Amino acid sequence: MTILSISRRVLRYRIARALVIIFAIWNLAEIHLIQHRIYEAEYTALRHRPQKQERVYIASINWNNELILRSHWSKALTQLILKLGRENVFISIYESGSYDNTKDALRELDRELERMRVPRNITLSPVTHEDELAAPAEGEGWIRTPDGGKQLRRVPYLARIRNLSLLPLQDLARQGITFDKILFLNDIVFTPNDVLKLLDTNGGEYAAACSLDFSKPPNYYDTFALRDSKGHESIMQTWPYFSSAESRHAMKKMSPVPVASCWNGMVAMPASPFIASSPLRFRGIPDSLAEYHLEGSECCLIHTDNPLTVDKGVYLNPLVRVGYSGATYTATHPMMNWLSVKRILQGLWVNRLRRLGITTWLKEAVVRRRIDSWRALGAGNEERGELCIINEMQILHKYGWAHV
Ligand SMILES: *[C@@H]1O[C@H](CO)[C@@H](O)[C@H](O)[C@H]1NC(C)=O
Ligand SMILES: *[C@@H]1O[C@H](CO)[C@@H](O)[C@H](O)[C@H]1NC(C)=O
DSSP states (O other): OOHHHHHHHHHHHHHHHHHHHHHHHHHHHHHHHHHHHHHHHHHHHHHOOOSSOOOEEEEEEESSOHHHIIIIIHHHHHHHHHHHOGGGEEEEEEEEOOSSSHHHHHHHHHHHHHHHTOOEEEEEEOOOHHHHHHSOOOSSSEEEOTTSOEEEBHHHHHHHHHHHTTHHHHHHHHTTOOOSEEEEEOSOBOOHHHHHHHHTGGGGOOSEEEEEEEEETTEESOTTTOEETTSOOOSOSSTTOOOSHHHHHHHHHTSOEEEEEOOTTEEEEESGGGGSSSOOOOOOOOHHHHTTTOEEOHHHHHHHHOTTHHHHOEEEEEEEEEESSHHHHHHTOSHHHHSOHHHHHHHHHHHHHHHHOOHHHHHHHHHHHHHHHHHHTOTTOOOTTGGGEESOOEEEETTEEEEO
């Protein structure tokens, strides 16, 4: 071995070592910065109090969720009402056809709200999925199956139920009783402070503000309605979720994340579009489009239909995290339980690698082609909620729903 080749090897070794060290420092610095921002964001959110008390219409649809009602939800709701002031709220709950004792749990809540003298409309409907399926297959919301039968689509059904939870809002508006915001609450574990933080997202200025929801942490739950600022689905179910730079950067800063659509457990929206002369309502995509084996969430379409979305924006607030059980709530609180150093590092790199991939692009191309064929069939075939649509079909069945 010559002197020259030895010195070359030493040089190569030194360069490699320097690169490894630079790489390590870069990662550590990035993690440190992110952790710093996380602490800062949580701390400011804890101390911040909104200036004025808004009036809030709280809407919820309930089905087979007795357990969470009794263990967390009803209590959290009454505590929230105490914080907001009963004179500033209206509670609208629409339950339909539960097979467990959801109705009893809601009757108990109703008695408690009566005692607290909270204005409300709690509707307990006896109509079950089975009844819905037995009804004549007429009007919108049904889809042909290969065997020539008809199936009830899940999304238009849910849109109908959600719309029913908004009926009292309309009645109240006619009596001159109005609200600043609507808060849509899923069957989640939450605290009154979570709601206050959510309402105060971006200083209270938004077309919609959502929490993040967890059923199997660290994965978030509701992928059906979440789209990044460019309208793409999340590229991973763990932090930092997104491919678009705008959404990703905000998520790294823990500031309100601009997105095209979100729902994720808990959503606040200004009430004005819902009582406008042509009121904003939940809906599904047309049956004729769904026939192409496509579906879009009513909770996504509401944002693409909302006239406020363009100017005011939809935000996901990463400081507000809710769970579908006590254990999942605990697993994402405090912030460090949710985002450890390991998860931050892993998240950053998985996200970078996924962004190189083209699988989302291929998925979106399939959907776009089908929508284009549908559009070509008639001038009336328009759908502005294209970013909500995915290659899926969901139908209602007796005890729940299914993909077909
Ligand atoms: C939603 O509500 C509006 C107004 O109440 C109604 O006209 C519309 O048919 C509803 N949509 C669905 C899918 O039920
Ligand atoms: C409560 O809401 C339901 C629909 O959600 C409506 O049919 C009913 O009339 C309302 N009840 C009262 C007392 O306003």
